[in-house]
Amino acid sequence: MNLALFWAASFAVLCFVLGMACATVRLVRGPTAQDRVLALDALYINGMLTMLAFGVRSGTGVYFDVALLIALFGFVGSTAMAKFLLRGEVIEP
Amino acid sequence: MSTDIPLWASIPASILLVMGGVISLIGSAGLLRFKSFVARIHAPTLGNTLGAACVLVASILVFSSIEQRFVIHEILITLLLFITSPVTAMLLMRAAVYRSKRERGEFEPSVDSSESSTGN
Numbered sequence: 001m002n003l004a005l006f007w008a009a010s011f012a013v014l015c016f017v018l019g020m021a022c023a024t025v026r027l028v029r030g031p032t033a034q035d036r037v038l039a040l041d042a043l044y045i046n047g048m049l050t051m052l053a054f055g056v057r058s059g060t061g062v063y064f065d066v067a068l069l070i071a072l073f074g075f076v077g078s079t080a081m082a083k084f085l086l087r088g089e090v091i092e093p
Numbered sequence: 094m095s096t097d098i099p100l101w102a103s104i105p106a107s108i109l110l111v112m113g114g115v116i117s118l119i120g121s122a123g124l125l126r127f128k129s130f131v132a133r134i135h136a137p138t139l140g141n142t143l144g145a146a147c148v149l150v151a152s153i154l155v156f157s158s159i160e161q162r163f164v165i166h167e168i169l170i171t172l173l174l175f176i177t178s179p180v181t182a183m184l185l186m187r188a189a190v191y192r193s194k195r196e197r198g199e200f201e202p203s204v205d206s207s208e209s210s211t212g213n
Contacts, residue, residue: 002098005155008107012148015114019121019140026124026133034189035130041181042124042137045145048170049117052148053110056155064152064167071170075177082184086191 009057016050037081044074102158106151113147116140130189134182141178146171 020043027039048070055063080090098106116139123136149167156164 002103004107005098005103005110008110012110012114015118019118022118022121022125023137032130032189032192034185034192035133037188038130038134038137038185039124041185042121042140045137045141045174045178046117046121049113049140049145049148052152052167052170053114056106056110056148056152059155059159061156064170068170068173071173071177075173075181078181079177079184082181082188085188086184 006057009053012053013050013057016046016053019046020050033085034082037078037085040081041074041078044070044078048074098155098158102154106154109147109151109154113144113151116147117144120144134186134189138178138182141174145174 023039023043023046027036027043030036030039048067051063051067051070055061055067083090118140120137120140123139124133127133127136149171152167153165156167
């Protein structure tokens with residue numbers, strides 16, 4: 001039954017990579033700046049889910065730390081860019 | 094995979110992984126296909142919430158059955174994602190409304206600055 005889990009995790013990785021490709025197309029093509037920030041947000045969420053599916057596929061807990069770090073720094077990055085679009089600077093005096 | 098995972102954990106984990114992948118792919122395809130930004134901001138929230146929750150529950154099942162104890166540190170990512178994803182969406186929507194108003198020229202700086210200083 002481990003084979004079914006292996007192939008399900010591989011299918012999930014394939015889906016997340018296709019989602020990352022969609023987000024990359026929107027990141028390159030997006031008409032406005034907020035479209036690009038939204039595409040970057042979807043890109044890091046899909047990358048984090050790819051890491052989690054890799055962890056299930058290989059059975060090691062190492063990928064969990066990578067996913068946690070991607071979630072933390074992705075949130076900081078996209079929030080900083082949204083704040084920059086809103087006000088023109090990130091940290092206001 | 095080296096260790097043997099019992100049947101009660103591997104079948105729901107497989108189903109949840111496939112579901113999470115398909116849901117996240119639908120959300121990302123919506124990000125690509127919708128016409129305006131206001132419609133587009135709704136699409137990836139599907140993958141952010143339901144797709145991520147499916148994959149995280151599958152990960153909890155698999156690692157609990159591998160290590161023969163209750164592994165729940167994936168709840169950290171769930172909590173982090175469920176708290177931070179609405180914050181990012183709200184900031185992006187505020188930026189989009191502000192920028193579209195400024196493009197159309199119907200923007201009063203005094204009102205916005207006082208509102209933002211109280212909002213922060």
